[in-house]
Amino acid sequence: MRWNLTVIIGVLVVVVSYGLYQLSYEVQQLNSDLRSIRSEIKENKQAVQILKAEWAYRNRPDYLKDLTAKYLPLLLVAPYQVASLQELPEREIDPSIKSLVGVPLPRRKPRLQIPSPVTLPSSGLQLATYRAGDGGSER
Amino acid sequence: MTDLYVSHQSPTRMSVGSRQAGSATTSKIRLEGSAKETLEQGRNRLVVAGVLFAFCFVVLAGRLIGLALTGVGSEVEDVAEDVAPKAAPIIHNVRAPIYDRAGNILAVTLDTVSLHANPKKVIDPVEAAQKLSTVLKDLDVKAVERKLRLKRNFVWIERHLTPSQQKAINNLGIPGVYFRKEERRVYPMGVLAAHLVGYTDIDNRGIAGAEKYFNEQLAGGSDRHAEALHLSVDLRVQYALRDELSRYMSIFQAIGASGMVMDVRSGEILGMVSLPDFDPNRPSDFPNDSKFNKATLGVYEMGSTFKTFTTAMALELKTVSLRNGYDATKPIRIAGFRIRDDHPKKRWLSVPEIYMYSSNIGTAKMADDVGPKRHRAFLERLGLLRRPNIELPEVGAPILPPRWNTLETMTISFGHGLSVSPLQLSAATSAIVNGGIYRNPTILKRDAPEEVQGRRVISEETSSVIRRLMRLVVEKGTGKQAAAKGYLVGGKTGTAEKAVNGRYKRDALVTSFVSAFPMDDPKYVVLAMLDEPKGNASTHGFRSAGWTTAPIISRLISRIGPILGVKPVDEDSDKVRKRMFIPTYSREKKLATF
Numbered sequence: 150m151r152w153n154l155t156v157i158i159g160v161l162v163v164v165v166s167y168g169l170y171q172l173s174y175e176v177q178q179l180n181s182d183l184r185s186i187r188s189e190i191k192e193n194k195q196a197v198q199i200l201k202a203e204w205a206y207r208n209r210p211d212y213l214k215d216l217t218a219k220y221l222p223l224l225l226v227a228p229y230q231v232a233s234l235q236e237l238p239e240r241e242i243d244p245s246i247k248s249l250v251g252v253p254l255p256r257r258k259p260r261l262q263i264p265s266p267v268t269l270p271s272s273g274l275q276l277a278t279y280r281a282g283d284g285g286s287e288r
Numbered sequence: 289m290t291d292l293y294v295s296h297q298s299p300t301r302m303s304v305g306s307r308q309a310g311s312a313t314t315s316k317i318r319l320e321g322s323a324k325e326t327l328e329q330g331r332n333r334l335v336v337a338g339v340l341f342a343f344c345f346v347v348l349a350g351r352l353i354g355l356a357l358t359g360v361g362s363e364v365e366d367v368a369e370d371v372a373p374k375a376a377p378i379i380h381n382v383r384a385p386i387y388d389r390a391g392n393i394l395a396v397t398l399d400t401v402s403l404h405a406n407p408k409k410v411i412d413p414v415e416a417a418q419k420l421s422t423v424l425k426d427l428d429v430k431a432v433e434r435k436l437r438l439k440r441n442f443v444w445i446e447r448h449l450t451p452s453q454q455k456a457i458n459n460l461g462i463p464g465v466y467f468r469k470e471e472r473r474v475y476p477m478g479v480l481a482a483h484l485v486g487y488t489d490i491d492n493r494g495i496a497g498a499e500k501y502f503n504e505q506l507a508g509g510s511d512r513h514a515e516a517l518h519l520s521v522d523l524r525v526q527y528a529l530r531d532e533l534s535r536y537m538s539i540f541q542a543i544g545a546s547g548m549v550m551d552v553r554s555g556e557i558l559g560m561v562s563l564p565d566f567d568p569n570r571p572s573d574f575p576n577d578s579k580f581n582k583a584t585l586g587v588y589e590m591g592s593t594f595k596t597f598t599t600a601m602a603l604e605l606k607t608v609s610l611r612n613g614y615d616a617t618k619p620i621r622i623a624g625f626r627i628r629d630d631h632p633k634k635r636w637l638s639v640p641e642i643y644m645y646s647s648n649i650g651t652a653k654m655a656d657d658v659g660p661k662r663h664r665a666f667l668e669r670l671g672l673l674r675r676p677n678i679e680l681p682e683v684g685a686p687i688l689p690p691r692w693n694t695l696e697t698m699t700i701s702f703g704h705g706l707s708v709s710p711l712q713l714s715a716a717t718s719a720i721v722n723g724g725i726y727r728n729p730t731i732l733k734r735d736a737p738e739e740v741q742g743r744r745v746i747s748e749e750t751s752s753v754i755r756r757l758m759r760l761v762v763e764k765g766t767g768k769q770a771a772a773k774g775y776l777v778g779g780k781t782g783t784a785e786k787a788v789n790g791r792y793k794r795d796a797l798v799t800s801f802v803s804a805f806p807m808d809d810p811k812y813v814v815l816a817m818l819d820e821p822k823g824n825a826s827t828h829g830f831r832s833a834g835w836t837t838a839p840i841i842s843r844l845i846s847r848i849g850p851i852l853g854v855k856p857v858d859e860d861s862d863k864v865r866k867r868m869f870i871p872t873y874s875r876e877k878k879l880a881t882f
Contacts, residue, residue: 169356195399205393205476210527225846228774228856 381508382471383492384516386485386499388523389558389733393476394485395499395568397492400448400472403457407436407443409464416462420445423456447490448472473499475568481526483581484519484560484680484731487568496571496579498731500681518733520556525549528847529559533816536840537563540821540831546582546710547816547840549848552718552804554740555727558812558852560584560711582819585682587707591784591833592646592766593717593802594703596754598655599643600720601666604750607657611873613638616649623695627652627702630783630832631766638873643757644765646781648702655701656694663697669745670716671726672708679731684709703784710800714815717802721758721778721810724751756870759807763868770803770838772845774856776864779803779814779841781833786820796820799833803841806854808867814848816840 217223319327386395403420410416413436421429424446435443447470449457454467473488486497494503498517508514529547537545549559562582566574580586602608616637619628629647642650655663667673675685687707689696699705711729719726719742727742734740746754758778761767766781779801786796800817804810816837827835849856857864 198396199398201393202396202398202474202476205396208392209477210480210523211531214527214531226850228858231774231850231856233855 381514383473383488384506384508384514386506386517386519388481388519388521388526389556390522391518392523394481394519394521395473395475397471398474400470401451401454401467402447402470403445403449403465404468405436405443405445405465406441407438407464408441410436411463413437416465419460419462420457420465423453423460424449477523478569479565479567480523480530481519481521481560482565482568483562483579483583483682484521484526484557485568486681487571496682497581497680501679519731520551520558520733521560521731522558522851524851525559525848526561528844528851530561530563530565532840532844532847533561533563536816536821536836537818539826540818540824540836542818542821542836544582544819545817546586546819547844548583548710548714548814550714550718550729550813550815552722552810552813553727554734555715555718555729555742556734557729557731559848560731562586581680581682582710582817584676584678584680584709584711585684587684587687587709588798588800588817589704589707589784589787590713590800591703591782591798592648593713593780593782593800594701594706595643595646595651596717596720596758596780596802597667597670597672598651598658598663598701599639599757600746600750600754601663602639602654602658603753604666604746605658605662608639608654610639610753610871613873613875614642614650614653616642616647618649620649620652620698622698625695625699627698636875638875640757640760640870640872641874643780644760644872646761646766651701652698655697658697660692660694660697663700664692667700667706669726669743670719672706672712672716676709676712676715677728678711683711686712703782710815710817713800713802714813717804717815718810718813719745720751720754721804721807721813722751723748753870755804755807755810756868758804759868760870760872762803766832766834767801767803767838767841769834770801770841772805772842772849774859775845775849775854776806776808776857776859776868777803777841777845778805778807778810779838781838783832783834797831799831799837801833801837801841803845805845805849806857808857808864811854812848812852814841814844816844 383397385393385397388394405416407413413433416436417427417429417433420432421427427446432445435445445465449467457465458467471492473492475482475485475487482497484497486494486499486501488494488499492507494500494506498519499506502517505515506517529549533545533547536542545561545563547559547561548557550557560583562580564578566578571579603610613636615635616629616632617634619626621627627648629645629649631645631647633641633645633647637645637647637650639650639654641647642654658666664673673686673688675683686709689700689705692700696705715726715729724744724746725742726745727740755778758780759776760778761780762770762777767779770777770779780803782800782802784798784800785792785794786798787793788796798817798819799821800815802813802815804813818837818840821831821836823829823831823835830836859865
């Protein structure tokens with residue numbers, strides 16, 4: 150009985166100390182992870198700052214103007230090109246649609262459609278040919 | 289303890305011996321007498337000691353469990369913190385960025401690396417300088433060598449390296465040369481808003497523009513955080529303004545130009561340009577006169593643009609009505625001066641005509657009727673006689689005449705004899721056109737669209753009349769070239785001779801044009817100014833404001849109108865014509881045309 154108690158206590162001590170050391174190592178590991186993540190965040194923040202500055206630099210109005218002049222056929226907005234939403238004429242709605250009050254429904258029940266396979270002629274495929282001056286009217 | 293042990297040693301041994309001897313008969317040994325007492329005493333002492341130790345271990349175990357449950361050793365640090373003297377909390381501040389009103393970056397602080405050396409640890413200065421110059425091409429080898437021979441512990445070699453330069457220098461492996469992390473102010477927009485944003489010195493202290501005025505806010509301090517700055521400037525407007533000004537500056541070979549776009553209802557400055565300008569990323573490469581902010585620091589005699597104020601004053605004080613007028617046949621001679629017209633009509637002119645044809649004679653007579661005292665008080669209320677309040681360190685004070693009598697009133701009525709900055713002119717003009725309320729100009733973005741407090745300068749009715757008069761100038765008068773189709777531009781030309789050493793120089797002009805749009809409900813005031821423009825073939829040699837600065841306004845408003853969301857109107861429609869109608873009461877003899 151006494152021996153058993155000693156053995157149990159001994160095993161308990163081993164188990165508990167193993168667990169404690171494991172925990173301690175884990176904590177140390179997590180701490181170092183935290184440190185590296187924090188420094189990474191700091192570096193990334195600096196990189197974001199630099200990228201933001203770069204973005205602003207790439208969006209300089211004079212640079213954008215050069216690019217639009219090069220690639221887009223845009224001119225200055227003339228007064229007649231500006232209109233407000235109220236000035237747009239109201240669109241006539243088709244009376245057949247008008248009669249349907251509520252949510253518009255699809256005309257057919259939507260379902261997956263698998264086209265039936267086209268059977269090839271037994272003699273093989275005949276490729277289309279063009280004659281000179283034909284103009285492709287035979288197609 | 290020892291003697292006690294010894295004293296009961298022998299009886300115990302004896303008893304064991306007797307037990308072994310008598311083991312066959314009985315296992316129990318009875319001790320009698322003093323031996324027994326001693327043994328009991330020993331046992332009791334053992335138990336006491338055991339209990340004590342057990343108690344200690346239980347306490348330790350309890351503490352361990354407690355620590356494991358609550359947190360590892362944090363109590364110790366807490367105690368240490370409580371005991372140790374507290375250091376002041378130091379906030380590490382990075383200089384805050386500056387944004388425009390849409391949130392585009394105008395200035396930002398980036399981390400860079402600088403190169404420095406400890407000359408005492410540099411083994412061979414000649415070789416080190418040679419090696420460094422292979423990476424840093426624009427380095428003066430001799431100067432670096434001299435620096436490295438100094439008997440000091442620290443010398444700067446180059447500030448703000450690029451990452452690739454840093455790597456290359458690191459690869460050179462020169463002993464005694466080190467890197468230091470630093471921060472650098474970067475202005476991605478370059479020259480665009482240079483005068484407004486300003487710049488910093490190499491240690492990131494603001495020394496011009498908003499950088500200087502808001503230095504404490506941007507830099508923060510040991511007890512407060514750095515705060516970002518949101519300016520009212522709109523980059524798109526700013527760019528259009530700078531683009532047009534620089535184009536016309538080169539067309540008319542002017543030595544300088546300035547311009548401003550201002551919101552008349554809030555006093556916000558949407559664009560402010562002074563040319564020639566500089567790149568705040570490398571301010572030392574530019575001459576000092578390019579760092580001079582013509583829009584706020586420069587004061588000029590503004591010429592005829594002052595007629596707006598004279599006319600508004602005369603109408604407000606009712607010394608004259610729109611129907612009245614003055615004889616502008618002959619130049620006025622006063623105190624040895626001659627006041628004459630640039631566009632002489634040589635006849636009686638009504639008030640609208642005086643304004644429209646920019647008659648100096650008529651305006652001078654109009655101001656004379658008001659009198660110097662009231663004239664001065666009126667300009668004072670428009671903020672033209674004292675240094676304006678704006679969030680910039682470079683603000684010029686107006687130059688007032690030493691006396692203010694009839695002669696001064698007459699000349700100031702058409703903008704000579706009183707020098708003000710373009711900023712003051714814009715602010716005063718917005719007060720005239722916005723319904724008569726003066727609001728302080730600001731370069732800061734206003735948050736809410738709430739009504740900004742101001743002081744009333746003229747009545748609503750006078751403001752409305754002046755608006756229509758300004759429209760008349762662009763429609764029929766001296767500023768026809770400022771018209772921008774659809775935006776109902778109204779404005780006033782101003783051509784002034786530059787005063788150099790107390791004399792007017794006939795060949796050096798300052799031409800300006802101050803305008804507002806749309807004139808039926810003004811939202812923005814736009815000012816353009818050219819310094820010493822020269823006429824060319826396209827203007828038939830003329831250099832007056834109607835020819836040189838009015839076209840800038842026309843092009844600029846066509847460009848910024850859509851950006852600012854001003855809805856174009858049909859200027860020829862009856863509705864608009866009716867709203868902008870003003871009778872001219874002309875007495876010009878109409879010649880029949882057969």
